[in-house]
Amino acid sequence: MAKILTAPAMSRCIGCYSCMLACARLNYGSYSPRHAALQIRTQGGLQGRLVADICRACREPACAEACPTGALSPRRGGGVTLRAEECIGCQACVRACPLGVIYWPKNGRTPIVCRHCGLCVRYCPHGCLAMEEVPDAE
Amino acid sequence: MLNESYIRVLDVDLGTGRVRALRRPDLQRYLGGVGLATALLTEYVRPDLDPLAPEQPIVIAIGPLSTIYPAVTKAIAMFRSPLNGELGESHAGGRLALAMRYAGYDALVLHGRAPRPVYLYVDSDQVLLKRADTLWGMDAEEAGRVLRDLEPGRGHRSIMRIGPAGERLVRYALVNCETYRHFGRLGLGAVFGSKLLKGIYISGDCDIPIPNVKEYNRVYTEIYRRIVSTxxxxxxxxxxxxxxxxxxxxxxxxxxxxxxxxxxxxxxxxxxxxxxxxxxxxxxxxxxxxxxxxxxxxxxxxxxxxxxxxxxxxxxxxxxxxxxxxxxxxxxxxxxxxxxxxxxxxxxxxxxxxxxxxxxxxxxxxxxxxxxxxxxxxxxxxxxxxxxxxxxxxxxxxxxxxxxxxxxxxxxxxxxxxxxxxxxGGNPVAGYHTGYANVLGQLVGARHSHVDNGGYSIDQKPRELTDEEIVDGVIAEEQERNALNSLAICMFARKIYDRPTALAALKAIGIPWTEQDWVDLGRRIYREKVALKESFGFSYRDLRVPARFFETPSMRGRLDPQRFAQLLELFNERLNAIRVA
The missing domain is CATH 1.10.569.10 (Aldehyde Ferredoxin Oxidoreductase Protein, subunit A, domain 2)
Incomplete structure (x- = not known):
């Protein structure tokens, strides 16, 4: 069975950004938490709630459908896999994602898309994020 | 700047609107934070002018480890204090350090007085002064809400603002940072108000590549584990x-x-x-x-x-x-x-x-x-x-x-x-009446704060301390904290960032400092702050302690004014030695 990233307990989130820093550091070699495939942010400032913008692992991902070269292809369990060498940098995926969670880095050549690798989960001190087992797509 | 051999300073003249982004390799030796802010304040401040004169600078600095290591979250503001007329220094958490880091600035220096109410907008591509006439008069919460709605960048931005107290130049007005954190002490809010500066918005999204992911991740993860698992x-x-x-x-x-x-x-x-x-x-x-x-x-x-x-x-x-x-x-x-x-x-x-x-x-x-x-x-x-x-x-x-x-x-x-x-020293005291080190520490501390040197903590040692232990303890701790605050760590994490850890964290991002460099930095900042204070007219020879501190018994019993006078005398001896060193 494949696993996908979920954010089942965001009410516990303290906004420490350790998850984003882990994704940026380990997946993208960047110090910048903006260069992460998930984004934690506040709704209504710190008096409001903390929310997670994550890839929801669509079974029929619009981003992959929009990709003209097939650089993005549906992943077992949902979401997509990126073959960077096939990406032409058109950003159609960014426009296609219904939740707006594909990020195009400034001056970047390929998108930042979630791999559902679970590194962020390992650096969450409060159990806000989790990896969930899901049946493989048919 | 990470991966660079210079400090990047954003210099904004609020009066003319002129903006300069400066590369300052000469400031690398201060690391960042308090050291950097002390150097910049010394460079820009006008000891001959009132603290609220338009020419006076506001310096805000972060350090080399900011955001990229756990609990390194502070931004350091330095200014001439309108409350006591001398060294103004205040630290704030929140998201400011992150926003400055990824906007690409180690320090901001603002000076001049805007011709009308403004807020400063900074991101990684532009710096703008925007009109704040309609924000003027708003309380801190409302001003924050309006700026959050007006400007982009949720999650990666910092929104500082003053309330009516700062606008009206109450000398202990603060600057609110992300609602729940503040530049609280010594009146930075009034300095903002005097410049008709309602707030500062900073947002950053620039990518900063990691040269050595393996080593950096190792040190990061060890610090992270110690914080969350011990x-x-x-x-x-x-x-x-x-x-x-x-x-x-x-x-x-x-x-x-x-x-x-x-x-x-x-x-x-x-x-x-x-x-x-x-x-x-x-x-x-x-x-x-x-x-x-x-x-x-x-x-x-x-x-x-x-x-x-x-x-x-x-x-x-x-x-x-x-x-x-x-x-x-x-x-x-x-x-x-x-x-x-x-x-x-x-x-x-x-x-x-x-x-x-x-x-x-x-x-x-x-x-x-x-x-x-x-x-x-x-x-x-x-x-x-x-x-x-x-x-x-x-x-x-x-x-x-x-x-x-x-x-x-x-x-x-x-x-x-x-x-x-x-x-x-003209700064209202913190909530401890623990003994001699607490009173002495706040009296001689550079910003007259309990966290300058943790005197309240020295007092809580289990046994009675000698005069030498109190005086030397207060001085040594302040010098150590000067170095730590140049990294701009949160003081709550000071036990995590002992010297070996701090040096390892620096090394893993390409800053190979030795322990001697570290000690020298703490001392140098100490001396430079003393010089700044004295340029503002502060005298270590002319210090007064209100009688109440001696009348009401402390944790250590009633404090004796004569013993306190001896402590001050000893402190001045030590200070003279530091000056000539």
């Missing part, structure tokens, strides 16, 4: 600093009713334990810190029959529960939260407000002032009176209100009652 920081994320309230009361070290006592009969009611059980709503963190020490209480207020309620989240800490609690004789958590809400909206430093009101209460009792000028009576424990007094002070409604807006030291100089005005 009990090194348990105090801060459990009850938080309010755990001190009951503990200090039991030691006789909790300043109560303007330090007429070191014990408060209402301590249990306003303790960290009671807040956690009854009022704690959630905890949040500064960006890049897994601890989550920001304790937020629910203030629920009934505004109508038929169970009509409003709610607000109020952050609380030991210093706030002391200054607007025990020091004012307030044994009601609800009452304290209402006062905290009021000072937050107005944009006032809670410690200075509490100390000023406590002095005014006692001064009125003694017939030195007539509080009818504030439109209210003041008596210890009376929340309604204090709420009215805060409004009157901010609005400057009377001569008395305007004197109180200048701070407790200035007010006592005018009306009398200096013996019970609880400020040291």
């Amino acid at each position: 009990d090194a920081m348990q105090k801060y994320h459990d009850l938080g600093t309010p755990a001190n309230v009951l503990a200090l009361h039991e030691l006789g070290a909790l300043p109560t009713r303007n330090l007429q006592s070191g014990r408060f009969e209402g301590a249990a009611e306003i303790s960290g334990e009671a807040f956690a059980e009854h009022d704690l709503m959630r905890k949040v963190a500064c960006s890049g810190c897994p601890i989550g020490c920001i304790h937020i209480a629910l203030l629920r207020q009934q505004f109508g029959d038929e169970h009509e309620y409003s709610w607000t989240g109020i952050s609380y800490d030991h210093e706030l529960l002391y200054s607007l609690g025990s020091l004012l004789g307030i044994a009601s958590r609800h009452g304290i939260l209402r006062l905290l809400d009021r000072v937050a909206q107005k944009g006032l430093d809670a410690i200075a407000t509490g100390v000023t009101l406590a002095w005014a209460t006692e001064a009125a009792d003694r017939g030195l002032i007539d509080t009818r000028e504030l439109g209210t009576d003041l008596s210890f424990g009376d929340v309604e009176g204090y709420l009215k007094a805060i409004d009157a002070i901010v609005e400057g409604r009377s001569e008395l209100a305007r004197h109180l807006a200048l701070g407790v030291t200035a007010a006592a100089r005018h009306y009398g009652g200096e013996d019970f005005a609880l400020a040291l």
